[in-house]
Amino acid sequence: xxxxxxxxxxxHGPGVVIGGLQMALRSGFRPERVYLVGxxxxxxxxxxxxxxxxxxxEIVHASEVLTMEDRPVQALxxxxxxxxxxxxxxxxxxxxxxxxxxxxxxxIFAAATLKLGRLPGVDRGxxxxxxxxxxxxxxxxxxxxxxECKPLHLVQYAVMGSVYAREVLRxxxxxxxxxxxxxxxxxxxxxxxxxxxxxRRTSLNFVGNVEGHDLFEDRVDVxxxxxxxxxxxxxxxxxxALAMFGMLKRELSRNxxxxxxxxxxxxxxxxxxxxxxxxxxxGAPLLGFRGTVMKVHGSARERAWCSALLITAQTxxxxxxxxxxxxxxxxxxxxxxxxxxxxxxxx
Amino acid sequence: xxxxxxxxxxxHGPGVVIGGLQMALRSGFRPERVYLVGxxxxxxxxxxxxxxxxxxxEIVHASEVLTMEDRPVQALxxxxxxxxxxxxxxxxxxxxxxxxxxxxxxxIFAAATLKLGRLPGVDRGxxxxxxxxxxxxxxxxxxxxxxECKPLHLVQYAVMGSVYAREVLRxxxxxxxxxxxxxxxxxxxxxxxxxxxxxRRTSLNFVGNVEGHDLFEDRVDVxxxxxxxxxxxxxxxxxxALAMFGMLKRELSRNxxxxxxxxxxxxxxxxxxxxxxxxxxxGAPLLGFRGTVMKVHGSARERAWCSALLITAQTxxxxxxxxxxxxxxxxxxxxxxxxxxxxxxxx
Numbered sequence: 001x002x003x004x005x006x007x008x009x010x011x012h013g014p015g016v017v018i019g020g021l022q023m024a025l026r027s028g029f030r031p032e033r034v035y036l037v038g039x040x041x042x043x044x045x046x047x048x049x050x051x052x053x054x055x056x057x058e059i060v061h062a063s064e065v066l067t068m069e070d071r072p073v074q075a076l077x078x079x080x081x082x083x084x085x086x087x088x089x090x091x092x093x094x095x096x097x098x099x100x101x102x103x104x105x106x107x108i109f110a111a112a113t114l115k116l117g118r119l120p121g122v123d124r125g126x127x128x129x130x131x132x133x134x135x136x137x138x139x140x141x142x143x144x145x146x147x148e149c150k151p152l153h154l155v156q157y158a159v160m161g162s163v164y165a166r167e168v169l170r171x172x173x174x175x176x177x178x179x180x181x182x183x184x185x186x187x188x189x190x191x192x193x194x195x196x197x198x199x200r201r202t203s204l205n206f207v208g209n210v211e212g213h214d215l216f217e218d219r220v221d222v223x224x225x226x227x228x229x230x231x232x233x234x235x236x237x238x239x240x241a242l243a244m245f246g247m248l249k250r251e252l253s254r255n256x257x258x259x260x261x262x263x264x265x266x267x268x269x270x271x272x273x274x275x276x277x278x279x280x281x282x283g284a285p286l287l288g289f290r291g292t293v294m295k296v297h298g299s300a301r302e303r304a305w306c307s308a309l310l311i312t313a314q315t316x317x318x319x320x321x322x323x324x325x326x327x328x329x330x331x332x333x334x335x336x337x338x339x340x341x342x343x344x345x346x347x
Numbered sequence: 348x349x350x351x352x353x354x355x356x357x358x359h360g361p362g363v364v365i366g367g368l369q370m371a372l373r374s375g376f377r378p379e380r381v382y383l384v385g386x387x388x389x390x391x392x393x394x395x396x397x398x399x400x401x402x403x404x405e406i407v408h409a410s411e412v413l414t415m416e417d418r419p420v421q422a423l424x425x426x427x428x429x430x431x432x433x434x435x436x437x438x439x440x441x442x443x444x445x446x447x448x449x450x451x452x453x454x455i456f457a458a459a460t461l462k463l464g465r466l467p468g469v470d471r472g473x474x475x476x477x478x479x480x481x482x483x484x485x486x487x488x489x490x491x492x493x494x495e496c497k498p499l500h501l502v503q504y505a506v507m508g509s510v511y512a513r514e515v516l517r518x519x520x521x522x523x524x525x526x527x528x529x530x531x532x533x534x535x536x537x538x539x540x541x542x543x544x545x546x547r548r549t550s551l552n553f554v555g556n557v558e559g560h561d562l563f564e565d566r567v568d569v570x571x572x573x574x575x576x577x578x579x580x581x582x583x584x585x586x587x588a589l590a591m592f593g594m595l596k597r598e599l600s601r602n603x604x605x606x607x608x609x610x611x612x613x614x615x616x617x618x619x620x621x622x623x624x625x626x627x628x629x630g631a632p633l634l635g636f637r638g639t640v641m642k643v644h645g646s647a648r649e650r651a652w653c654s655a656l657l658i659t660a661q662t663x664x665x666x667x668x669x670x671x672x673x674x675x676x677x678x679x680x681x682x683x684x685x686x687x688x689x690x691x692x693x694x
Contacts (some may be wrong), residue, residue: 134594144528147536181491181578189494189575212582216590228536229579231528232572235559236580240587243563247481247622248595251615258612265608268598275594 001031001316003309004087004096007038007046008065009103010298014038017102018046020305025054029309035060035096037087062086065103068298072106076114084108088115091291098292098312100283102300109145112289119321121328122288124153127227127295128161129234130169130281135218137281139165139174142224144231145286151194152335154178154224158204159331160287160324161222167318168311169281171221177210179225179233184209191226199224202331241276279304282311285320288328292321348378348663350656351434351443354385354393355412356450357645361385364449365393367652372401376656382407382443384434409433412450415645419453423461431455435462438638445639445659447630449647456492459636466668468675469635471500474574474642475508476581477516477628482565484628486512486521489571491578492633498541499682501525501571505551506678507634507671508569514665515658516628518568524557526572526580531556538573546571549678588623626651629658632667635675639668 005021007014021034033056036043040061047057064082066075076085084103090096092115101108105127118125129143141157142149158176165174178196180188185196187209199206210220215233225233248269252262262269274280279300286293292315296308315321352368354361368381380403383390387408394404411429413422423432431450437443439462448455452474465472476490488504489496505523512521525543527535532543534556546553557567562580572580595616599609609616621627626647633640639662643655662668 134590147528179579181494181575212579212584213586215583216586225579228528229576232526232559232576232580233583236562236583237559237587239560239563240584241591243481244588244591244619244623247619248615251618252612254615258615261608261610261612261615263608265599265605265612268595268601268605268608271598272591272594276591 002033002096004035004090006087006101008083019302023306024309038083066107072110100294102296116289116291119325125288133216142227146227149226154195157224165221174221176222177220180209282308349380349443351382351437353434353448355430366649370653371656385430413454419457431458447641449643463636463638466672472635480563489574493574496573501542504571512568521568523569524567527556629655
């Protein structure tokens, strides 16, 4: 496998990417090639600092960076030599199979749309967030790429999320839930009511409507919703979990007795943190494009980068992209009475 | 103040209502009258069991109960003698000022619409959820009453939520945030973009768009959104908080060392639970009706009922209903160039 790594952007700079790469190489990550895309001098310096040695590494210079403040589409036009575009081009040219980046999510999405394009039959690319729960994790699609959606888009998110949950999270027959305001059939707005009818016609393991109460009770492996709702869920969960951990930490350090208790029970807190750590799941895959794309959190450090590299490798080894193309064609055929064959030809 | 308490419904039956009432009476709750609406025999038995003595109590018999499974509007037609309708009638007839119920939320909302009607100028009644955070609580409107909304509805939720936050949560100049997918102006779908423009024209302390990351960081006192998004936020937060508490408990009891640590640090967990306990805020007020209505969680026990009674008393003492009527009239006047005077006359 050949991976294009956009080393620019993020809160901690290229150092964490190189550090994470080193960690991944030591954990069995065996790429044919890793393109390190970004400012050559910075990359060379970090490689020297981390003393990384691998014949697979190749630096691809890009003079510009898409910052978090940039308006993605306009910024990409203004910065043709930015690292995320250069990384996407490596995939578009057939030199790499996947792109990993911790840059501006909107920018990665726009660059993928521009340089890779969508898989045949996919109406909208989507961002999938993997959200940990006490038992396992679920895939939330769409997590914010498409603010306004049609029912068919939600069905396609369900198909793509199912492939990812099965191949990467190892849910054998992923349970797909439609995010709604209650479990009963017929709940919701026009979008979810029609999506419900369509989802029932697919061959997915559709378990029906789910509501917020179901998310952390191991009832579902894939949650589909429009990007507005998905973005609200993702950020609300991140915020509440952080607030609870922060508050627990403050309360536990308030006096000697509590501090002693916290030391004795320390492993319990570490287990909790580890189990609910989204970084363990690598990052947020962009689904539906003609290449594998992984978005890493801007605050990611070495460990998160290591896990993103390993998860990306797994995504490639399990042919997630091709399986999505095939299953989207099948779902479209069922829903539109189109011939599956005519839509399943990959470029 | 005169309060109509629907003692039926909920997970634990009339006993918790009577127990909570007793607790409230001992904590300074001084009503002129409390109507206990429901099955007379059950109520009399619970009053005897709890040995409640108060000249203010009066039983109003209602032979039927709206269950959680009922489809609210149809069920209300089928059950004219159900407790929630009888309770609303007491307010409609001017015999009571407020209704408190732990019944089916949709049923309470439908009964309020049917028997009380909306305040002049209010296009949609709303359910406000009070969501605790480490620092304080915020009011989320609408939490699920209206799945599809227009921009003006969101403005009215903002007005109503602000009055509640100021008078009941004591936020002196409530910061109103519009729930969105990012903080920047211009973010979001058609609904939020237009609501943003309208909110800026009001005299509210509108702080702009907020996203999930802002909810638990003390940036906002009132969060407005359509009922679909609000319902998802409310239930997702409840579910995640419960999951984290549950997981912490399991991890802390896994071995002797951890159990000892948990005992030493016990107060820290209790503080956390207490600060994040939605029951401390009484319940979810239904806003915009010609009477004060409070929904208590179906799983509520005595303490939650006690706090719901005290919060309802505060809602009445602070004239929340009349202030909403007045400020809705003002906001409508600003937005529609209508005269505020013509819309502000209460029936």
